[in-house]
Amino acid sequence: MMLITLILGLFAAAVAVAAVGAVLFMRQLRSRPPRPTSDSASAFNSASASASASAAAEALYTDPDARAKDEALIRQPFAEFAKSSDSQQFDAICIGSGMGGLTTASYLARAGKRVLVLEQHDVAGGCTHVYEDKGFEFDTGLHYIGEMADGPRRSTTRQMFDTISDGKLQWATMGNVYDRFILSKDAFATKQNNKVAADTIPTTGTSTATSTPTSDQSNGSKPFQFEERFDFVADRQNLRAALVKRYPNDEAAIDKYFRAVRGATNEIGPFVLTKLLPEWALMLLTLIFPKAGFASRDDIYSQRTTASVLAEIFPRNVEIRHLLTYIWGDYGTPPSESPFAIHAVVAAHYFRGAFYPVGGSSELAKTIVAALEKRGSKVLVRAPVESILLDASGTRAVGVRMAKGQELFAPLIISAAGAMNTYTKLIPVEHRAVISKQLGELQSGKRVATSTGHVYAFIGLDASPQELGFTAANYWVSPQLDHDAAYSEFIKNPKNPFAGVFISFPSAKDPTWNVRFPSKAVALVVTPAPFEWFEAYQSERVKHRGDEYQNLKQELGDRMMDAFYHFFPQAKEHVQYVDFATPVTNNHYLGATRGESYGLDFRTGRFDTRGAASWLTPKTPISGLYLSGQDAFINGVVGAMMGGFICACAISPKIAWDNLYLFNKGK
Template identity: 25%
Template sequence: MSELLQLVASVGIGGLVAYCVWHTLLFIKPFLSFLFPHYYPVLYDVSSIEPQPPPPRSVIEETCRKEFTKFKVNGTKWDVIIVGSGISALTSGVLLSRAGKKVLVLEQAPEAGGCLRTFHLDGYEFQVGCHVLGLTGPCEGVNSFDLLNQATGGAMAFEKQDPEFEQILIRHKDESKTKLYTQRFGSQAVWEESMIAQFPKEADTIRKFTQACSEAYKSTYIVFVVKYLPFWLVRLVLKIGFIRKLFEYEKWQNLNTRDYLNSLSDNSDLKKFMACPAGYIVPDPEGSNMIVTGFIPKFLINGVFYPLGGPAKMAYHLVKQIQRMGGEVLVNANVAAILLDKDKTRAYAVAVESENEGSLVIEAPIIISSAGIWNTFERLIPREVSMQFPIIAEALRVAPPLAPCAPLIAWVGLKGTTEELGIKQASVWHLRGEGDFFQEYKSYLEMTREQVLEMEEVPFEWTLIQFMSARESDYNVRNPGKSVCMIAGFIKWDWFAEWDNMNLNERGEKYEKLKQTLGARLIHNWLLQFPHLKDKIDLINFSSPVSFTNWLRRYHGKLMGFDMNASRFTLEVLSAMRPSTGIEGLYMTGQEVTTGGVTNSCAAGFMTVGEILGRNLLLELLAMNWNKPNRDFHIL
């Protein structure tokens, strides 16, 4: 109140009115951007564009592996520098290039694309990320394919997957009780009835659960409200509590999944069946709430899809567009720092370190980081400097604590095609343990490394199995007579923490023994379900959490930036994780601006560019889709 009185005293009533009107217009303007033509039409109708056939691997590598050199960056006046090259970074680059900006994307890895990349081991092609796509999106009228078709210029086609896409194997000590359950997608009714058919005595419970998932999912539209409101305003309305009463979001956000499922049923298998698929984004089920639990089935409910040609094709078309419009995407370019002016208020350059080229400072008036909040505000900019800015300070203050778990992944190469091996597109969750799923997992993560190594068989396993090669109709065209499987197990980060930031050749025998022991258990459990594949194994390779720390620059080996647990989805955290940073010329994009997954990361690119251009690109895309319910999404 005192600040308001001081403002009135200094500018008078008329000045205060003018001040309020001006800032109201500044706030409203982006939301009205879809009403006005723009000199640079960032979005355009891609429905009439024919998707392009998947390019050969050699063409993808030539495009996405352009080496950083001083010659390629010196002498060019860059408008935008983007740190990182995941889908949010590349989407930002494409949209800003269409707006007439000269864009430079810098990637520390040998290939651009982030988790869109594929990699090869002994002749086998594996996908890192982008495992599935759904028909939902950030708002009604804008779905995954609207975003991805815009970003790739309509170059992609997508293959519809088997409706029985989720399988959950619940294994008991008494093998006669072990059972494989299936979730079938296509519509709300299809999903609901598929569960009731397997648990007929729990029909009322299942209907309550599916209704809760729908209501929880619908309540998430408040997320975009708190991200688009000016930071000072959203802090005020959250403090007053007005906006909380307009939405039911916090009702579901505060509802722990375990507590809710326990209130519905005593059936242990049913509760595991309902909770398990949230593991796509939640590594800690005990920290899960109904916002998260409802997200995965609602994301897939209208069908499951996969990019034709694999996720690397998306990276290729994103990079190609930036290059075509005069920009560059360069790899092996390690951004060591984001540089601020002498007053520490404006970002003006990045410092790059290259093994072959040495050090170089590159200037641009706009810098976008997709490196994540900790990398950006603790490594690229010193924390003591970052904490001087209210938005960043709040983001670091409310950042959720890291869950104790991390992934260990087995990459398996198999001799034989999809048809010859009899493998399917479905994701298979393998759960082994008795009783309360949440408590079992917590107890497992409380074990020491020594305890785990001494046990011949641990009492609990939670594993995700995906035959990625089965999801592409042309995988065996590129890789004749071969198939691949990814097996992801959830383990404790502390078991591997001592080797953090070490190169593979520095980790030693102790590390290798731990990785091989835990990895062998993944393979053992996998073969319990797929014994016919034992003689078809041609390759096994394991990636530990520290591999992801080094490869993707993830804290504690996380595949995503923040853990997608309950504390991640409070309105306070969501409002602080936004494109603007408070530092002039510096913006954020990526999973932490929205949430995990390829669709949300792509949406983060739209939000970041909208912030830079003073436009609301999601509303512009919604307006473009108006009266086009049957638009072509290039689905095969």
């Protein structure tokens, strides 16, 4: 009887801890600000937001000394600090200063722990950092964030950002239209240096999807035309109305789609439990609640592909399936391979509109690092970690060894460098027996693998965003409606048409831009591309990778510029700066392993508790070592932040309890 009581007590404690995490994330997914009551309200009080942002710009960005101080905060070098006696006085060491690492460090610091964050790059922030060159500032990974509306009932996501930044991080709405999908043949047929002929651009893929309606596609609307645009607008009801207007005979199916999205997001709660509960507790919960999703089943949304779920919802309308999945570029896995759950989470994230940090994406690191420093923690750059130090038994993490040989010790080690780096590079070879399961899964690539990389074009112009006609809305441009076909055809050969391009205007999103960079603008063009095209050049030094690499990068870049000029011909005479980057650039600056943009990819296996989800958790098999960031939860800036929070909760359940009050406001 005593044994049974003990087991039940342990189980109850484990469930209580994990339930806190589940409550937080269920609230996050369900939380919504008050519904706007008019078109003017649907812009989330953009006029007042812009006015306050302008005032903030005057206060924060016209003082060169204040700007320099903020910049210095996220560029503190490790070399000087390593000489001090303070270098060994930390409760935790975090490898990586992306959103995952900074979030875990922030919650640990708020719980009274002193954390040392080590960043291999020369600036903190990971994918949220910016770089400035020849007077132009470019973001590198944060393009927009959802659920950031002001008000008395802020979302859990907003409250979490407020918490880790001490309320200093401000957000500007992107307005009514956050994403614009465009089907364009001409954008990919124009050319500068490349020789791709217009008649080689496919208008249909190899699957059942086409750019024109099939004989059974009786949706009451004309086929989606080349150069036609569809705007994804803020507020779910407004988006629903726009979809019904475009496809009037599919109104019931469109409502079914929104219900499916809600159902899929509700599965995230049990998924959070898989990150916090031991396997025995999950097995017991599965026996007690077989339909709750604590263990994977083939019929739940996280185990069904996006394409298959949409085919069930829209059996006769192939076109709308492809329109709704334009957003696959936000998580990098095409509809035939991605779980519907990840599509649903990302799509729902923007149902209330999109936002951009006031002052640019580097404000995330600046405000969070300032909050960490106030609590006695430290964030240092140019601090590459060579390996994680383990005790003699090889079962407990005790510190890190730097690339130059220095050894730092702490009772807690957090890796926010990604699962691939953590398990295949940072754990010493002689101690890898304990992580054999993780290594086997990662190296086989059958259920999880690195996500796609991207090619980037960074464009600087000598006119303001307003003069150039740039707006905050992102452009998603595709040569055909079938995203799977477009992607599979492109990755076969870099001379084939792009799978699509994403065009973004950071200078039009940030209300402080014109104060900070008068009479200038920037644009960003991105397209997915496989690492294999560039793998042969990864060992070469940056800017010295040889003519073959430069020619390939230039050809792809020129074609991206063609797509940009197709929509913004007025910008051509104002271009003063162009730079291209590839997946190997990610390896150098962001510490990626194969140029990946989103950590591990998002196939259904990523969420399968019978597979990857059983071991891809914050708590590793090595005592004292924890995993944070995208790979600890899901993709993106917010996914990394949530992964960082879950990691902190796994380290100290009290953190979840202490922060529960924050999430009770988001209903």
